[in-house]
Amino acid sequence: MIKKQLIMEKALELFAKQGFEATSVQQITEHCGISKGAFYLSFKSKDELILALINHFMMQFISEIDYIVRNTNDDKELLYKFYYATFDSFHKHSDFAKILMKEQGQSINKELILKMHYYDRLFETVILSMIERLYGKEVKQTKYDLIYCIKGFMNTYSTLFLFSNVPLDVNKLSKSLVEKTNLLARHTTVPFISQELFQMFNHPMNEEGTKKEQILEIMEQKIKEMVEPIEKESLILLKEQLLEPTLSPAIVKGLLENIRNHPHCKWISYLLRGYFKL
Template structure:
């Protein structure tokens, strides 16, 4: 199914769930709205639960993009942070029906996969808050960063609810600046004698969840690259080309797995384009799958997400 058509299916189904409720919407309702047969539905999704997971993934990924699309040259780190929070609030209107669905359904109870995905999203956003707070406020906040990230998360969630109820009465940038001024005051109020409430040990489950997913994707990418290298050696190619393709994949793996620095976009994309331009039909599906895995890895890897991966 083409990506554009899949998005159309997801959006149509999401509107049905928002209007009728997840449990009141049948697969027949969905296929009628899509204009396809039930057989075609099961070709694309294994179940209604699988469709709901696809809807949630699609919208969460779109919403999280609002944190990262602000250019690096938009002022100080604090100003960029304000603009990121404002963009997140402004993004509410586009996803109003999705948020309505999330508020009215007991989404985590639909399936264990959905429950796990939502937990991962919470871990991801909490980690992102911690990283950005340290980038904005420096060592001043490090000791209390888990407490401040928790307070920031609570404030943003509540104001998001207010935006949902009264979108015309709130201005995204005004609210973002208001919240960051509150953060300034909170951070300035800490004394050296005051111990933080939350420490690394207490938030370890969230940190471990994100790290575990990253490691699983690393292993998946490494296995994918090894499979492609093995296939390259089996193809009837010039030995020099085989060697160059094999070496290119080695370089790609090293770039992605480097723990010391963020993957460089021009290296990653350059290698993928180099392989693609060889026009090897037997590698086309593997290359497409590798691109998909790398994109997923990018979304779970803070070292890429914060700044160095995005094009500006």
């Protein structure tokens, strides 16, 4: 298990520098100081490795941003916090962000493309819920355009500081983008992306409906692995709540809070927040 993490860390560095295709398993194992055979004890294939990396970081990223959007009460702060957290995350995990940019749309692996689409959709959902909350009916016609504008901002500005070695002021950048986003939200009158168009783009959303049964499966897996008592009990209680709702919303929310910051529970926490509508 610890070996798996080592491989993921070292591979991340190489992928960010050279790209996925251009990095051989040989190189990865050398960089880890292990043998080639040892690699295949942890991962069935090179593809499984990149998939694990994508999953690991995207789950972390999405759940982090989603938590911020759900738990920032002050509307005035929300957009700033959203941008700040996004760029801060890109900055902290810049190697992963680089891979994301490089492998964008690329990748021969079909499963990977689907996964990327899936996370992209999730992220769009988070943005959309934020926009709807902040601007309400004001952006009824233009909210889908706003999503793409926000994504466009994130894309260009990320590329900028990921691929040049210029130190960046996340605070200043976020403030600047908050102003731009507000401007567009409040004054745009000519929409391009209608709801129909938006749904057409997002058609293959099916991938992992993440229904009750799937959440249960993931939870059982984690409960087995978990050693910390508080987190473990919280997980068990939440699992029971999932099977048969008996606890009050306050208790459920508290239990979620217990597991939220455990590195292995962020994703479960995100799924449950969605399921319990908290």
